[in-house]
Amino acid sequence: MSKNLVVVESPAKAKTIKKYLGKDFEVMASYGHVRDLMPKEGAVDPEHGFAMKYQVIEKNSRHVDAIAKALKKADALLLATDPDREGEAISWHLLELLKERGALEGKSIKRVVFYEITQQAVNEAIAHPRDISSDLVNAQQARRALDYLVGFNLSPLLWKKIRRGLSAGRVQSPALRLICEREKEIEAFKIQEYWTLEADAAASKHPFVAKLTHLDGHKLGQFDIDNGDRAQALVEQLTKAASGELLVIKVERKQRRRNPAAPFITSTLQQEASRKLGFSTKRTMSVAQQLYEGVDIGDGAVGLITYMRTDSVNLANEAVKELRDFIAGHFGEKSLPAKPKTFKTRAKNAQEAHEAIRPTSVYRTPEELKPHLKPEQFKLYQLIWRRTIACQMNHATIETVAVDLDTRKSVPEKGVSNTGSNIFRATGSTVVDPGFMAVYQEGRDDTKAEEEQRILPPMKEGDRVELVRIRPEQHFTEPPPRYTEASLVRALEEFGIGRPSTYATIISTLQQRSYALLENKRFHPTDVGRVVNRFLTEHFNPYVDYDFTARLEDQLDAISRGEKVWIPVLEEFWEPFLGRIQEKEQSVSREEAVQARELGIDPKSGRPVSVRIGRYGPYVQIGSKEDEEKPRFAGLRPGQKMDTITLEEGLALFELPRELGFSPEGEKVSVNIGRFGPYVKYDNKYVSLRGEDPYTIALERALELIQEKKQADANRVIKVFPDSGIQILNGRYGPYVTDGERNARVPKDQAPEKLSLEQAQTLINEAPAKRARRKTGTRKKAKG
Known part of the structure; x- marks a missing residue:
């Protein structure tokens, strides 16, 4: 008979913990959340103190049964779920279910928390249990209630006003706004041409490049050379003035320090894994979970990293000592700073921000573990291991050099006019001492590494260097880049939208709802995403406002710290939100909500042409419902967008009908685009084209789709009376x-x-x- 029953979320975590506990402990998994709000209206009741109606999650009910059965043979129940709000809520919900069954009578109930799954951490947690934190549970319930109230009230409004199946979320909608606003910036961007002049030069036969910065004594602005003719004229002028050589007039050398980045928190791990490994945020968190819960490294499962949902950059004193010992032994004492490096934590919530993400033991090197890890586990562990090592190493010392070269043969004394002075500047850098860079360098989204790492040949003032040629280089200004997963996570963090545990869910939800597409690792808003965003920003602006969302997150954090009571926070949000829902339901028509865009007039019929969103996506419409003649409809082609399609492109959609031939049964087969998208017509029946281009589809493929449709229709009918x-x-x-x-x-x-x-x-x-x-x-x- 086991005296103690320990409950965790996952079987992998249970297996690892069981290894550290003796025969007096039985370890079981709840398999995640055991209870959730009923998925129907009224599950949160604002009229009665925001009472919440829960139900057992069906797929996990058997695990609750198993836990209840095992508890009969135990004296104590130890709840060892994750050390955050969600983990606290899982323990609380399980406790409530067991209480309803009368399974807790005479049992000792303890909450144990650890941030790494190691022998020492688990034993320490067991030795120092605590009670369930009502503050953390209340914060999680408040978040769940808010998300429910927004989703179950705003989403149905989108169904009525735009189309069925849409959804709005408390944090998902501001994230969508970020993507849509960036797209608007890109579309509004005006490209400007500009030219630079670069000198290919050589000092002691070592080539280098210098860029023109001053012309005839005046500093050049970005657009001072704005066309090719002007650039070529200057090339000839400067080449003549230089006569094959440039004079070194100034050499500046500076040494600067580059400090290591802080150890990983959730958001920075997601960003770096995206940049360096190409991992999605969801994949990063999944692999990190595996490393945290435990991997068999030859002598049983062991947790390899600390808890991966954290805002904290702090490291435990024991971890810092181990890191410094390892660095001294493997890289030498010179690689150690005089005292441990500390980093400032931006998070306010000390209960959840326990430690940064680090290896549970730095002595488990990536190479040693490689035979026991899956490739993606190895890559992520190596990233975490290197970043953690680097954060406690000495700074890197970099020497930067800037050399100014003039076309003049001699430089006049100070105070004399600079007329005729044409200065080219060459820059470069040398790593004097790599310090932490020998182990790890942080990735960047807008890197200019090539310029920074250019090494220049030795030069001193008064030297004359060979001018090989002057090259004109054409450039165009570029719009701001679309968000990558890494830069979107950084933006969410900067604006205070969501929290570490929610970033991956936010991003995957936007893609699942087809509000944004990830193409070439960049987010593009879809037409439906832009329509939803416009509706929300015009009619529910306070609730997709970045500051409002961030303030609400701060309030949830305050609840988790016991500084605020959760019911008043919900009341403050709910009443104005409900009022706005009711007002917009009455005042906004569907036509206003979908925001049809007028393209112009059809020259053939004289009827208006517009583009709008429908149940099956965007389409062009000729005419209106008030006309005697019915409107005509045509869905957009792949790649066409509501905000950019022109009248000519829209009218061309109605010229599509393509006769493909005949089926073996003699049915006439054609393809066209209608209101609900492209389709194949055979006889008087239709097959929708999903993911097929109506302009290029051949008869053979059309016949395959027709056969699939006939088979589906045959299988659809079970019985006819x-x-x-x-x-x-x-x-x-x-x-x-x-x-x-x-x-x-x-x-x-x-x-x-x-x-x-x-x-x-x-x-x-x-x-x-x-x-x-x-x-x-x-x-x-x-x-x-």
């Missing part, structure tokens, strides 16, 4: 009975193919009638 109009069909959510007016699900305990006509009629009679679709535009007409 002749003369009754009733059918049993396979639907998206399972088999159902329909008479064309009502649909009724077939109960799980009944075989659909065995239903009788009477049973089918009974199911239909008990089903609600289909709701009539409200005619769009009714509200608009009523206003007039």
Whole structure:
């Protein structure tokens, strides 16, 4: 009989911890959260103190049963879930479920917390248990309630006003705004041409490059040379003035220190793994979780890194001592600073910000562990190991050199006019002492490493160097870059949007909702993403405002520290938010919400041409619903965007119809683009083209799609009752009975193919009638 039952989130973590505990401990996994809000309206009740209605997560109910059963044989329950709000909430929810079952009577309940899964850390935690932190639980509940209230009230409004299936999130929406605003900056950017002049020179036969900085005594501005003719004229003028050589008039040498970066926190780990390893934020966190929970390195599983969800750059004193001993032994005493390096933590929440992400033992080198790690585990562990080593090493010393060279043969004395002075500047740098750079260098998104690492030949004032030639170089100004995963995480962190544990979820949600696409490692907002963003920024601006979102995160942090009470925080948010939802539901028409863009007039019909968003994506419309003649519709081609498509491009979509030929059954096959996107037509039936280009699809591929559609249609019909109009069909959510007016699900305990006509009629009679679709535009007409 086990005296102590320990519960953690995952089986991998359970396996590692079990290794450190004796026979008096049984370790089990909850497999993550055991309880969550009911996925329906009313799960959070603002009218009754924001009461929250929870239900057991179905897939984990059997694990709760197993824990309850094991607890009967134990004297004590030790809750050892992760050391953050989510971990605290998992323990609390499990405790509540066990309490409901009466399973806690006579049991000792303890909360144990550790930030690394090692023998010492686990034993230390077991020896110093605490109670469940109500502050952390309240902060997690407040966050969950806020996310629910936003999602369950704002998302349905998007369904009504734009299209079904859309969603809005408390932190997801400001993140989308960042991406959309960057795209607007790019589209509004005006490219400017400018030229630079570079001199290819040589000193003692060692070549180097210098750039023109002063012309005829005046410093050059970026756009002073703005065309090729001017640049070529100056090349000739300066070449003539120099007569094959340049005079060194100034040499500046400076030494500067470069300090190591702080050890990893969640956001910096995600950024560096993206830059250096090409990992997505989600992949980074998944691999880090594996390293934290434990990997078998030959003598059983051991946790290799500390907890990976943290805002803190602090390191434990024991870890710093181990690092300094390792550095001294492997790199020499000269690589150690006189005293340990410390870094400033920006996070306010001391409860969650315990330590930076580091190896549990620096003596477990990446090369030693490589045979036991998967390739991605090795890469991430090596990144963490090197960054941690580097953060406690000496600074790097870099000597920078700047040399000014003149086209004049001699330099006049001070006070004499600089007329005729044309100065080229050459810059370079040399690493005098690599220090920490021997182990690790932080990546950059906008690196100019080539210029910084250029080494110049020795030169001194008065030297004359050979001028090989002067080259004109054409340049164009560039718009701000689109966000990468790394730069988006940095922006989210800078604006205070979300917290370390949420960055990966925010980014994956934007992609899952098709609000943003990651192309060539850069985020591009989709048309639907831009429509949703415009709607939210115009009508719900306070709630997608960066400062508002950051202040709300600060309030959640204050709740977790016990400085604020969670209910008043929710009340302060909810009442104005609900008021705005109700007001916008009445005042904003669908036409205003989708923000159709007028492209112009169709020259053939004289009818207006517009582009708008629909259920299946963006489309061009000729005419309006008020016209006697029905509007015509055509979906956009891949790569076309609502905000940039022109009238000519829009009208060209209606010229598409392509006759492909005939099917083996003699059906005429053609392809076209309609309101709901591109499609293949055969006989009088249609097949949607998903991911296919209607302009290039061939008959062979079209016939494959037609055959797939015929097969799907055949499989859709389970049973037909002749003369009754009733059918049993396979639907998206399972088999159902329909008479064309009502649909009724077939109960799980009944075989659909065995239903009788009477049973089918009974199911239909008990089903609600289909709701009539409200005619769009009714509200608009009523206003007039």
